[in-house]
Amino acid sequence: MKIKKNSGEIVEFDKAKLVKSLVSSGASLRMAKQILHDIQPKLFDGISSKKVYSLAFQKLKIVSKANAARYSLKNGITALGPAGFYFEKFIARIFELQGYQVMTNVFLEGNCVSHELDILIKKDSHIAMIECKFHTSLDAKTDVKVPMYILSRFNDLNKKKYAIFANNEQISKCWLTTNSKFTSEAVKFAECSGLELLSWDYPLGNGIKDLVNRFNSYPITCLTTLTSAEKEILLLQDILTVYDLIHHEKSFEKLKLSETRMKNVKVESNQLLNK
Structure with missing residues (x-):
């Protein structure tokens, strides 16, 4: 059976992948297989991956809202947009x-032009800049042009010293992060x-999914017991x-x-x- 991804790509439906994702959310293997069994009558050739996810999510939510929240982690992170x-x-x-x-949203004057930086981080006297590339589509990929552009910005900044966390500090490393995935060429260029x-x-x-699970840093947007409007109220409070x-x-209080x-x-x- 074929399914249609958000990008429009047609791929073979992978039952094992669905079961694995449900188990990763905290469901038992037996429960994951039961959910697959329960939704199979509703699947058809050409069904969207979004619909398959929705069917599995609704079944999982009946069993455990917390597991459903983990299962919806990627959607929850995408909801941190637009x-x-x-x-x-x-x-x-x-x-x-x-x-x-x-530090977030920092303005620095580079060697050639000025730059607005998404994030600056410091540990062990080393400072790095982090640029974030956000996609509203779960299937979108960040291609090689983005790391090329970010590297050019880094090269315009790393030759100067600034008063950032302290005086006379230099940016020595550069990160690029995205809520989706990188193309193979983007990874190849970055590694090189x-x-x-x-x-x-x-x-x-x-x-990101591993760090979220490791540090229990689940975004409030993955909770199943709050509405989108209520989540927005919390985000505005920096929750x-x-x-x-x-x-x-x-x-x-404001909810x-x-x-x-x-x-x-x-x-x-x-x-x-x-x-």
């Missing part, structure tokens, strides 16, 4: 959790030129992650939830964080 402003702040938060000092990449699944075992939501005493709904949100959040 402009990518919240995505930049989310990436900054991930680096903070790894022990970096972080010394540019660090971070995407949904790159580097292998240390991509980016489920951890922030649970550990900020006044984070629920005006009923006691029952608040309890449901807290149960899902705690289950998500205490996997």
Whole structure:
């Protein structure tokens, strides 16, 4: 059976891949296979990958909202758009959790022109710039032109010293991160030129999905018990992650939830964080 991806590409439906993604969310192998069995009668040749995901998500949500939230992690990160402003702040938060000092939206004068930088990080006296490339499509890929462009900006900045976290500091490394994936040529160019990449699944075992699970930094946008409007209210308060939501005493105030709904949100959040 063929399925149609968001990009329009037609590929063979991979049952094992669906089961694996459900297990990765915390579902047991038995439950994952049961979900596959339950949705199969609704599948047809040419069905969209989005529809397959939706069918599996709805079944998983009945069993465990926390597992459904993990299963929807990629969609949750994409919901940090559409402009990518919240995505930049989310990436900054991930680096903070790894022990970096972080600054966002910094303006610096390069050797030739001025630059607005998404993120600057510092650890062990080394400073790096991070540029974020956000895509609204789950199937979009960042091609080789983007790391080429980012590297040219880095080269215009790394010869000067600045007052950033302290005086007389120099940017010595450059990162490019995206919420989707990189093309093989983009990876090849980055590896050759010394540019660090971070995407949904790159580097292998240390991509965004791995870091989120490792540091329990799930975005609030993956919660199943909140509406999109409620998530936006939280994001405007700089409540980016489920951890922030649970550990900020006044984070629920502007949501005006009923006691029952608040309890449901807290149960899902705690289950998500205490996997």
